[in-house]
Amino acid sequence: MQWDETIFKNEEMFELDYIPEGFIHRESQMQSLKFNIRPAMRGTRPVNTLCIGPPATGKTTAVLKLFEEAEKNTSKVIPVYINCQITSTRHTIFSQIFKKVFGHAPPASGISFKKIFEEIAKRLLDEEIVVVVALDDINYLFYENEVNKVLYSILRAHETYPGVKFGVIGILSDLKVGYSFDPRVDSIFLPDEIYFPLYSREEIYEILKNRVIYGFYPKVVSEEILTDISDRVEKSGDLRVGIDLLRRAGFNAERRGSRKLSLDDVDNAYKKSGLVHLSYTISSLKKEEKALLKMIAGDDRSDKSNIRAGDLYKIFKEETNLSYTTFHEMLNKLDTVRLINMDFTGEGDRGRSRVITLRYDVRDVLSRLPGDK
Ligand SMILES: Nc1ncnc2c1ncn2[C@@H]1O[C@H](COP(=O)(O)OP(=O)(O)O)[C@@H](O)[C@H]1O
Ligand SMILES: [Mg+2]
Incomplete structure (x- = not known):
């Protein structure tokens, strides 16, 4: 193999934040999400939603795909994606909403939450825009105890600014619905729950096979290798491990100057890829x-x-x-x-x-x- 040769047709497909074209085995969840956002497309308030399920079950991907599609279809709905692990206070969350709505950040020097909120509300009313806010990994707002403030502000916006329309999609990495909000929020946040179960062995295999077909050149990954990786993924329960494993094993094969992944390449990569599961899982715990x-x-x-x-x-x-x-x-x-x-x-x-x-x-x-x- 030459130094500029590669077995990857599209290496980007193995990055963990890559949004896959083919998003299989999540048809019913996508349909529910679309159904819930549909009122916003008609200029009315969307159905508030909570996506819930273990890590690596496609929750973030589903919402990002939904938003991609909504943006393609209308300019009257502004979807705002918030990663609560990074953006975890009411002030920073609303600054992000401001940025998406106006196309630039709010003036930095000590602008109050109230002022940011007012500006957003006025704009929504003037332009007849509906904002849908996705709060990904909303569990991070639980730690900071900001969750009640954030939801309260979004869901009661219309009381201060009649006619303003917001929707919320919460994303929660959990096995069951074990969350609780402040009673004041509980009475107004009654989300439609969409469940994302763990993928079965068969589903894991098919999802990884897709990545292999589009991400590697033909014949780089044999059936045996794909089966081996699917087994390992099922054991860890984390699809991310499989995607990362394909990438690292690919690097190992290239390092050997080979155009085919071997079981050894996978084995050597597993030590590191397994830790991908550990990091993600721990970060999603309460x-x-x-x-x-x-x-x-x-x-x-x-x-x-x-x-x-x-x-x-x-x-x-x-x-x-x-x-x-x-x-x-x-x-x-x-x-x-x-x-x-x-x-x-x-x-x-x-x-x-x-x-x-x-x-x-x-x-x-x-x-x-x-x-x-
Ligand atoms: N149905 C699927 N088809 C293809 N790739 C998927 C599917 N579900 C998840 N993935 C991939 O698995 C990884 C984890 O998915 P993600 O949406 O981030 O999960 P979650 O938000 O539930 O933790 C991502 O790299 C994503 O591209
Ligand atoms: Mg996620």
């Missing part, structure tokens, strides 16, 4: 879940990644004062997102006691958790 994960990882226990559920609960109770039911739910979540294993030992006072093990190296887990909880 604060208390991170704290529990940290207790499981421990820091001074000798047999680090191995603890009985009963012992863990004692530590948990001492540190958080939360109930056993909560503890149990949180453990199940960590299990379902594949951060831990729970095995029954057959011992213990009730005959069956569970032992909890981390699926990852303790150091890899701890380095991704905040220093102090």
Whole structure:
């Protein structure tokens, strides 16, 4: 292979923020999203929506594709995408909305939230525009406790500015609907919930196959390799791992000067790609879940990644004062997102006691958790 040769037909397709052309197995979710935004296309208020599901199930992609399409079809709907992990206060969120509506940022020098809000509202009324705000990873607003302020401002805008039309699409990385808002917000935010389940083994295979067909030149990735990668993805439960694995294994093959991926290339890439899942999953956990994960990882226990559920609960109770039911739910979540294993030992006072093990190296887990909880 020459230095300027490559096995990638389109390397960009393996970037984690790439928006795929073919978005398969999400037809019903896309349809619900379109249905909910449709009133906005006619100049009325859209249906507020909450997209909910584990990481890497296509939530962000679905909303970005919806927005892309809406923008193509009308200039009367302005979709604003907010990544709450980066933009996490009411002031910065509304500054972003301002920017999208006016095409430039609000004057920086100490402009108040109220003023920004007023300017936006006036513009919407003058131009008969509907703004749809997507709050991606809205769980980050829970930590900052900004979620109630943000939703309250958006959803009650019409009380201060009659005729103003806003819609909200919240995106939440969670397994079930376990969120709660301030009662004041609860009474006005009754979103239509769209669920994004984990992909099946078969679906994973088909999605990755698409990437292979469009991202690599023919015959670079064999059926055997694709099957191997799909199996690994199913185990980690994270499609991102598969996409990253294809990319890194591709680099490994090129480094060897080969035009075909080998099982070794995949194997060598897996160590790093597996950590992609770890990083994303940890970043989508709630604060208390991170704290529990940290207790499981421990820091001074000798047999680090191995603890009985009963012992863990004692530590948990001492540190958080939360109930056993909560503890149990949180453990199940960590299990379902594949951060831990729970095995029954057959011992213990009730005959069956569970032992909890981390699926990852303790150091890899701890380095991704905040220093102090
Ligand atoms: N149905 C799908 N078809 C093709 N690619 C997908 C599909 N679902 C997810 N992906 C890809 O998987 C990765 C994670 O998807 P993303 O929408 O960011 O998930 P989430 O927001 O639920 O965490 C992205 O790289 C995305 O392109
Ligand atoms: Mg996302």
